[in-house]
Amino acid sequence: MSDAPVFPQGFLWGAATAAHQIEGSPLADGAGPSIWTRFAHTPGMMLNGDTGDVACDHYNRWKDDVKLMRELGLQAYRFSVSWSRILPEGTGRVNQKGLDFYSRLVDELLANGIEPLLTLYHWDLPAALDDRGGWLNRDIADWFAEYGSVLFRALDGRVKKWVTLNEPWVVTDGGYLHGALAPGHRSRFEAPIASHNLMRAHGAAVKAYREIGKHEIGLVVNIEPKYPATDSAEDQAAVRRAHAYMNEQYLHPALLGHYPPELKEIFGEAWPEWPAEDYALIKQPLDFVGINYYTRSVTKAATSYPLNTGVVKQPLGTYTETGWEVFPQGLTDLLLWFKQTYGDLPVYITENGAAFFDPPTADVDAAGNRRVRDPLRMDYLRKHLSAIHDAIQAGVDIRGYMLWSFLDNLEWSLGYSKRFGMVHVNYGTQERTPKDSARWYSEVIRTHGRKL
Ligand code: LGS
Numbered sequence: 263m264s265d266a267p268v269f270p271q272g273f274l275w276g277a278a279t280a281a282h283q284i285e286g287s288p289l290a291d292g293a294g295p296s297i298w299t300r301f302a303h304t305p306g307m308m309l310n311g312d313t314g315d316v317a318c319d320h321y322n323r324w325k326d327d328v329k330l331m332r333e334l335g336l337q338a339y340r341f342s343v344s345w346s347r348i349l350p351e352g353t354g355r356v357n358q359k360g361l362d363f364y365s366r367l368v369d370e371l372l373a374n375g376i377e378p379l380l381t382l383y384h385w386d387l388p389a390a391l392d393d394r395g396g397w398l399n400r401d402i403a404d405w406f407a408e409y410g411s412v413l414f415r416a417l418d419g420r421v422k423k424w425v426t427l428n429e430p431w432v433v434t435d436g437g438y439l440h441g442a443l444a445p446g447h448r449s450r451f452e453a454p455i456a457s458h459n460l461m462r463a464h465g466a467a468v469k470a471y472r473e474i475g476k477h478e479i480g481l482v483v484n485i486e487p488k489y490p491a492t493d494s495a496e497d498q499a500a501v502r503r504a505h506a507y508m509n510e511q512y513l514h515p516a517l518l519g520h521y522p523p524e525l526k527e528i529f530g531e532a533w534p535e536w537p538a539e540d541y542a543l544i545k546q547p548l549d550f551v552g553i554n555y556y557t558r559s560v561t562k563a564a565t566s567y568p569l570n571t572g573v574v575k576q577p578l579g580t581y582t583e584t585g586w587e588v589f590p591q592g593l594t595d596l597l598l599w600f601k602q603t604y605g606d607l608p609v610y611i612t613e614n615g616a617a618f619f620d621p622p623t624a625d626v627d628a629a630g631n632r633r634v635r636d637p638l639r640m641d642y643l644r645k646h647l648s649a650i651h652d653a654i655q656a657g658v659d660i661r662g663y664m665l666w667s668f669l670d671n672l673e674w675s676l677g678y679s680k681r682f683g684m685v686h687v688n689y690g691t692q693e694r695t696p697k698d699s700a701r702w703y704s705e706v707i708r709t710h711g712r713k714l
Pocket of ligand 1: 280283428429432484554556557573586613666673674682
């Protein structure tokens with residue numbers, strides 16, 4: 263018998279994107295502005311002054327993009343809906359034209375045999391809701407459930423896999439604690455409130471889904487294993503804090519119904535006591551958890567705000583263009599930790615990928631094919647898929663893999679400077695060119711991972 267990897271039957275091979283990163287035309291057809299439209303137009307917030315006004319022009323090119331997905335053999339496509347296209351004021355009036363855009367997209371995916379995975383919130387909060395306090399307002403749990411319900415009613419059945427939030431950790435850490443992401447706040451007092459309201463909103467949306475929907479709903483978190491730099495007591499304690507902050511802050515309340523105690527230690531007086539009923543709202547039975555994995559960190563005690571931890575650069579490590587260490591074993595470790603801590607919940611890898619120094623434009627090879635050669639990305643993907651396979655062998659119930667990303671796109675405040683796509687986008691002409699990694703991934707899908 264060959265020891266070539268065999269992925270479970272039904273394992274879903276796909277790729278992921280998010281609305282604000284690819285769509286462009288943020289105000290088309292009656293959409294309201296989102297906090298990202300506003301943030302990107304605030305001088306100094308975006309690298310090179312980039313904005314999502316055009317992005318990959320997917321709002322106009324969605325049909326061709328789906329065709330390309332089919333040509334590459336994708337079985338699933340994870341995308342997000344822009345809340346303010348559906349509800350321009352965030353609540354109340356539904357904008358039918360916005361809904362139609364996603365309805366057409368879903369139909370086109372299904373007609374091409376591609377399963378949609380729909381994320382309700384991938385960071386583009388309606389600006390109108392930010393004006394009412396955004397994630398700091400407790401009412402947002404109801405606002406989010408209202409928004410979710412509009413989509414559940416319109417699309418459930420055609421969409422069978424739903425995600426409430428993408429990476430609540432990044433929303434609070436980037437948006438409310440350190441300010442590098444919209445809405446750009448920096449407050450130790452706000453971060454816990456935003457975090458908690460994100461989880462209440464998640465719970466409220468799942469509850470609404472159980473009344474309207476008949477399929478699967480889950481939460482997507484970004485998590486990464488934390489390894490101690492040394493075995494000193496200080497470094498071990500630093501790992502405990504970093505691990506609680508990033509890996510347990512959202513999964514613990516969602517799946518176990520409480521927060522890890524380290525959060526109180528980290529936030530001190532800024533960490534409030536929450537009403538008991540909040541915990542019941544947050545802990546809703548989930549059908550799956552989505553894990554986004556990019557890197558690990560080797561952690562030490564250090565003076566930093568507010569965690570008092572630092573990351574130790576590995577002299578022999580390999581790093582991506584964004585400066586993140588390539589560490590596939592970390593994904594296996596993480597998946598085993600997940601199973602041990604939270605039990606046998608189905609898992610999807612909802613993002614994994616890397617930005618590398620791709621050539622800025624495609625070239626033409628001897629056979630006349632347009633090519634973008636990205637051997638480092640191919641190597642990254644191959645090693646991470648093997649790491650996932652190892653976790654499957656060890657008994658973790660992993661149901662699918664969504665490569666980040668289908669297209670090169672707007673990497674948030676880093677603008678267009680970092681390319682994560684399996685498909686190259688020429689931002690001048692909007693021409694798409696599958697990179698070598700896309701051709702390779704196509705073959706992996708065709709052979710169901712036997713040819714990794
Ligand atoms: O484009 C985003 C990708 C790219 O890298 C996507 O929208 C997000 O959902 C997701 O956060 N993404 C992402 N995350 C990598 C985070 C790694 C942080 C490592 C920090 C080490 C110092």
